[in-house]
Amino acid sequence: MPKASQRAIPDKPAGRAAAADKRAHATQGIAAGQGGSPVQRATIGLCIGIDAGGTATQALVRHSDGTPDVALLAKGANVMRHGKAHVSNVLTSLLRTALEAAPLEAVVAGVAGAGNAHTQHWLADSIRVQLGAHAPAVLEVVHDGVIALEAAFPGGSGMLMIAGTGSGVVARTVDGVLARAGGWGYRFGDEGSGYALGRKGVAAAAHALDGGPATTIQARIASQHGYHDRAALISAVYEAHWPLQQVAPLVLGAAQNGDAVAQRIVREEVQALTRQALWLHQRTRNIDPRVSLTGGLSRSSYYVDEIAHALAHLLPTCRLSRLEQPNTFGALSLAGRLAAGAIAPGALRVTDSGD
Numbered sequence: 001m002p003k004a005s006q007r008a009i010p011d012k013p014a015g016r017a018a019a020a021d022k023r024a025h026a027t028q029g030i031a032a033g034q035g036g037s038p039v040q041r042a043t044i045g046l047c048i049g050i051d052a053g054g055t056a057t058q059a060l061v062r063h064s065d066g067t068p069d070v071a072l073l074a075k076g077a078n079v080m081r082h083g084k085a086h087v088s089n090v091l092t093s094l095l096r097t098a099l100e101a102a103p104l105e106a107v108v109a110g111v112a113g114a115g116n117a118h119t120q121h122w123l124a125d126s127i128r129v130q131l132g133a134h135a136p137a138v139l140e141v142v143h144d145g146v147i148a149l150e151a152a153f154p155g156g157s158g159m160l161m162i163a164g165t166g167s168g169v170v171a172r173t174v175d176g177v178l179a180r181a182g183g184w185g186y187r188f189g190d191e192g193s194g195y196a197l198g199r200k201g202v203a204a205a206a207h208a209l210d211g212g213p214a215t216t217i218q219a220r221i222a223s224q225h226g227y228h229d230r231a232a233l234i235s236a237v238y239e240a241h242w243p244l245q246q247v248a249p250l251v252l253g254a255a256q257n258g259d260a261v262a263q264r265i266v267r268e269e270v271q272a273l274t275r276q277a278l279w280l281h282q283r284t285r286n287i288d289p290r291v292s293l294t295g296g297l298s299r300s301s302y303y304v305d306e307i308a309h310a311l312a313h314l315l316p317t318c319r320l321s322r323l324e325q326p327n328t329f330g331a332l333s334l335a336g337r338l339a340a341g342a343i344a345p346g347a348l349r350v351t352d353s354g355d
Contacts, residue, residue: 060332
């Protein structure tokens with residue numbers, strides 16, 4: 001995919017009248033066909049893929065006139081962290097920026113924290129109301145894992161393991177059905193995540209202070225964060241609400257340097273996440289044997305090696321790779337396929353174990 005320019009979309013030189021004329025006379029655009037292959041088709045405006053996360057919201061915009069894709073940036077939009085109204089306003093503002101160039105044809109937004117159909121419908125309806133007559137013909141808000149899965153396996157079957165601050169597994173069967181496991185949140189889930197590693201790392205440091213197994217995690221926390229004793233740790237966690245995922249890199253660093261306590265933490269958490277992939281595979285039974293790993297922890301070679309080892313034991317036929325394409329690429333691919341009629345909107349809903 002050509003590298004996108006990173007800017008707000010300017011008006012076309014011919015102005016809005018030319019944009020309206022271009023809408024009336026359909027031009028040749030690009031949509032992602034089966035397997036993600038570009039196919040020529042008639043279109044009337046912009047296809048937009050959006051990746052909305054807690055830190056930032058990114059969009060990739062494709063115009064029907066063949067100009068290079070444009071990347072847009074906006075502030076973070078996570079439903080659980082910021083609320084639905086904030087997310088709706090951020091996405092609407094971003095789409096209004098895109099409207100300065102051409103009308104909207106199809107938009108797919110993968111939104112962090114929008115894991116259920118009720119929230120997805122609420123956001124889509126809210127955006128349509130705000131945009132009014134300028135709303136796109138196709139607008140889908142989906143689980144953010146869906147766009148990452150499309151980025152990993154455009155139009156195809158496979159399994160995506162998410163290992164960031166949180167965790168989970170999303171898959172698409174050979175029949176095109178989307179399913180997931182995990183993603184229950186930090187209170188009773190998120191196995192193998194940055195938060196899970198960090199929580200166990202802090203616990204290991206506390207145990208060492210109590211006279212339990214020695215671990216270099218304790219010294220790493222003291223060196224990097226200044227928490228040297230019981231009082232400092234308790235204050236950081238319970239009063240300052242220290243983001244425990246910040247300890248995950250310290251746990252991984254200690255494990256890579258041979259710390260037995262840290263190695264056990266990583267191994268146990270990775271195995272727990274990989275078991276979710278196994279359960280999902282057993283539940284659906286028709287997923288292509290390939291797994292892509294995404295999320296901040298995928299940048300750790302030690303973590304990736306542990307995932308590979310766990311997969312070799314639990315799902316030996318699966319091939320592991322790291323997701324290289326940005327999530328916006330997957331969102332844009334889905335927008336193009338929806339605009340082309342290659343998939344139905346309902347196909348982007350994720351099936352849970354109880355459905």
